[in-house]
Amino acid sequence: MNKRGRNQTEPAKSAISIQDVADEAHVSIATVSRVLNNPEVVSAATAAKVREVIQRLGYVPNPFAQGLITRASRVLCLALPDIHGEFYSGLIRGADAKAHELGYHLLVSSEARGGPGATRAERSTGLALGLIDGLAIMITEPGDQAWTTAAESGTPVVLIDMEAQRPGVDCVLVDxxxxxxxxxxxxxxxxxxxxxxxxxxxxxxxxxxxxxxxxxxxxxxxxxxxxxxxxxxxxxxxxxxxxxxxxxxxxxxxxxxxxxxxxxxxxxxxxxxxxxxxxxxxxxxxxxxxxxxxxxxxxxxxxxxxxxxLQDVGAAAIAALAARLEDPQRPPSITRLATSLVVRESSGG
Amino acid sequence: MNKRGRNQTEPAKSAISIQDVADEAHVSIATVSRVLNNPEVVSAATAAKVREVIQRLGYVPNPFAQGLITRASRVLCLALPDIHGEFYSGLIRGADAKAHELGYHLLVSSEARGGPGATRAERSTGLALGLIDGLAIMITEPGDQAWTTAAESGTPVVLIDMEAQRPGVDCVLVDxxxxxxxxxxxxxxxxxxxxxxxxxxxxxxxxxxxxxxxxxxxxxxxxxxxxxxxxxxxxxxxxxxxxxxxxxxxxxxxxxxxxxxxxxxxxxxxxxxxxxxxxxxxxxxxxxxxxxxxxxxxxxxxxxxxxxxLQDVGAAAIAALAARLEDPQRPPSITRLATSLVVRESSGG
DNA sequence: CGCTATGATGTAAACCTTTTCATCCAATCT
DNA sequence: AGATTGGATGAAAAGGTTTACATCATAGCG
Known part of the structure; x- marks a missing residue:
């Protein structure tokens, strides 16, 4: 019954796969996949049965296999110079909330070392290029070029907080x-x-x-x-x-x-x-x-x-990234967020 | 020359793969892989040539394909009740620093909705199960069971900040x-x-x-x-x-x-x-x-x-997770971090 | 000289999913 | 009745990497 001929005696280490679900539900893996991604093309009875099996077996699709085909991970990266303090904290919170809202995961990084070079460890320490669907990076100083590596590798990039936007790149800037x-x-x-x-x-x-x-x-x-x-x-x-x-x-x-x-x-x-x-x-x-x-x-x-x-800045960056992912052809966007004076006591009437 | 027989006229959309490197260096993909992961078994001359080609072509291994085989992404998730304010900010900073130090990426999440159920969007909104190598989650209230889903699915879990540690689970707690x-x-x-x-x-x-x-x-x-x-x-x-x-x-x-x-x-x-x-x-x-x-x-x-x-707590959680990943058999660890009084002015001499 | 280690490299399977194309059957139309 | 359409499903390829196993040449040995 099990087409992969698993050794039944050894404890099943690996998580259950789409094949297991297919076998149990007496359908092909294609049908299981369709139930998950294209429910409208499969008959109601079959869909119900498959869903029941998925539920019962606790099947979760393998993100690596999905990513290999769809070339998407639904993971976005937010890279900041530092992540401590009220300032960055607000930014992260806004980004996190928006990411969740749009169905993305958020990877944060306060260092953008690495690049195409060298050892495995070194590479993995830098940006998770290839894994992430997009990068929102905050640049505060002129020399900062960490994002170019990502941009060159084809990863969509959104620049945060730069005063001077680069042509052809989505930017979120604070006025x-x-x-x-x-x-x-x-x-x-x-x-x-x-x-x-x-x-x-x-x-x-x-x-x-x-x-x-x-x-x-x-x-x-x-x-x-x-x-x-x-x-x-x-x-x-x-x-x-x-x-x-x-x-x-x-x-x-x-x-x-x-x-x-x-x-x-x-x-x-x-x-x-x-x-x-x-x-x-x-x-x-x-x-x-x-x-x-x-x-x-x-x-x-x-x-x-x-x-x-700050929260709006984080949210806008994620939103811009998501928009770019949905439509790679759209013209570069510039989101400009205004600042405004809040008068309290320290400045007098 | 190109074994995959790519259509040369269309612009190469997909990133370059290990095959491209192998072709260019006139070796097999296995050798390229070995240069990256097992350099000691390949001859110095070959290794040098392959490395040169990798450099020149800017090759970066596809993390999805790697993950599919190695079942690891080098991504750890830190789930917190909220991510705003000094308190959580410090925790995240500590976790981020330690994660980078150990060569992991850090995914932050302030919501742990979802689970094995329902639609693709819903699932992706919750924990990135299957994608992450481990989960460090902060529990502040008794009813909180978000982590059990992860634990049941076989993902290593570290509990943060619980007073009462659970048997069999790695814990980081604040005394x-x-x-x-x-x-x-x-x-x-x-x-x-x-x-x-x-x-x-x-x-x-x-x-x-x-x-x-x-x-x-x-x-x-x-x-x-x-x-x-x-x-x-x-x-x-x-x-x-x-x-x-x-x-x-x-x-x-x-x-x-x-x-x-x-x-x-x-x-x-x-x-x-x-x-x-x-x-x-x-x-x-x-x-x-x-x-x-x-x-x-x-x-x-x-x-x-x-x-x-706080920073130590975040760092300890990541460290515990990394240790568990390196040795799944090690006995559950309990890291207890002490608190201490800092006397300043508001409490008098 | 022939046999066996040994070191370097290639071949191919496996990982799991999505998706195109083909197949099949039933229902509708002429 | 025969042809046609359409809906539901299955078969199979593709995606890029790692790794066990096979192969091959060379050097060492008796």
Missing amino acids: NAVGAAEATRHLLAGTPAASVFFVGGASENFDTRARAEAFASEVGRAGVALPENQISYGTYNVEWGYTWMQERVKTGRAVGIGVLAGNDEIAMGIVQAAEDAGIRVPGQVRVVGFDDTRIASLLRPKLSSVRVP | NAVGAAEATRHLLAGTPAASVFFVGGASENFDTRARAEAFASEVGRAGVALPENQISYGTYNVEWGYTWMQERVKTGRAVGIGVLAGNDEIAMGIVQAAEDAGIRVPGQVRVVGFDDTRIASLLRPKLSSVRVP
Whole structure:
């Protein structure tokens, strides 16, 4: 009965296959496959019987065999520079939710080492090329070319968060400029243009640059000749914000200013340095953060911040990937997600 | 030359295969395979030539074909109740790092719907059974049985964070009791036993119970007859902490107490409610959080908290899974990670 | 010189599924 | 009645890799 002539004495190690189901239901494997993938072409009676057997045997199709034929795994990869912290966490959550919604699995990766080279171990450490149906990758710095390997190998790629989209590639980008400009104008409304500052993270970072440029543009429009002088670059952490503010306190230039921080952590550092120096926020110093992570609303004073829709970014990237997989011929899409100012307490009325 | 007799006029859509490499290098596919997987059995000259061709053609083995034979994908799945926030973020980071270190890919999933039933879409939405080599799943509540499906199908499973390990299954568990007891003793050292409280999250949660029990045990030892009366359950968020403290403020029982919170967010709510009522922390109220997430050290006053080595938990789960895959016969392992008190400002000296 | 190890390589089966094509039977039409 | 259509199903190929087994040449040995 069993066409594969299995040795009945040895315990069946391998999972049951479509052949087992076919044998048990007295049909061919083709029919079993059809019940699963094309139910409308098989008679109701046969379908019912096959389904019963599938249920009873707990049959699950082998994804490798399926992938070998369909050349699809329903696995998408999300590659990020890091996966820690509120920022990336939100992105992953959005991507995960959308992936599940669309029936995909999500592979996350914080490293994109490897490539076509070398040993098996090395290769498997990098991107799971060939296994994944598509790659959503976040690029924050110019040199980053990890995605080209994937693109060249024919894997659909979606670029996240780049300011400058590449022609011919689907992109999801965050419109840092809108929110940064809005926040700058908010500060300019109550503080002299010459006393408004931008304290950003790494200057190589795309987001940093875009935010800084929008800031400079607004401050320049407000009449400052060299707005670049009011911009500082550092690192995206609390310490840098604290250091920057401390420096101003020391030199007696800490009061009566307005600061747009590169992210919420920097903003937090600035606020803490001010408070430690007995300077009131927002009374004597006004501060606006960036990203609007969870801590912004938890801090006291509650931190005004430029909201970046992180979950939407993750979801949009997955959606774009799915759309490309469904229609490889569609023209490259550019999804632009806006940022917007959320005014709380740290920036005053 | 090309044994598969490809139509040369049509653009080669499919990726290049082992056959292409074999043809180009004038060897059999078996030799190519050996160069990749068993280099020591093939002559140096042949190996060099094959490697050159592989390099030149950019050949990458098809993971589906490999998986079909080897029954392995080098993909591990980490299933969590949610993937948002500092807590899960740390766990994922630890798992991701360890997975890369060991040469595995990491699939994350915040939902474990599906099972052997029904349509293709439904199935693919759940666990990627058959595709993944192993599953690390976090169980926080008793009813949770998502993992049994995987275990029954023969997929190796590692349970994370359960207080009560299941016999025969690899477990990674967090020793909540140690840290909770330590924190409780810390509070008891400066506050009367009758004025020390535990404000936890959901009572069904394994962690919550373990923490509450350790608390009760210590307070009982300190002479309180019914320590349970000093335990409250709610939700793991800021609001619940705030509400709890506000209630005590209203009824005039807010001063001179010590509180062990179920997590850092609850602790933060308690601190904020106290401050809003003009009550000093740690002067009049002492607070200790749990989990020691990033915010703990960022808050003012800096929050004392029980550190849970989240990254280590994630890493340990992946390590246990990898060990099981390498040796399916090894006895079930139990990795117990300790928690410990980190004293900062919110709990006083 | 002939026989046997031995090392290098090739052949072919197996892994499991999807899908095209062929087959078969019953029902409809002329 | 004979031809035709259509629905349901089966047979078989294809997809790319690993690996057991077969083959072959060469070197070593008696």
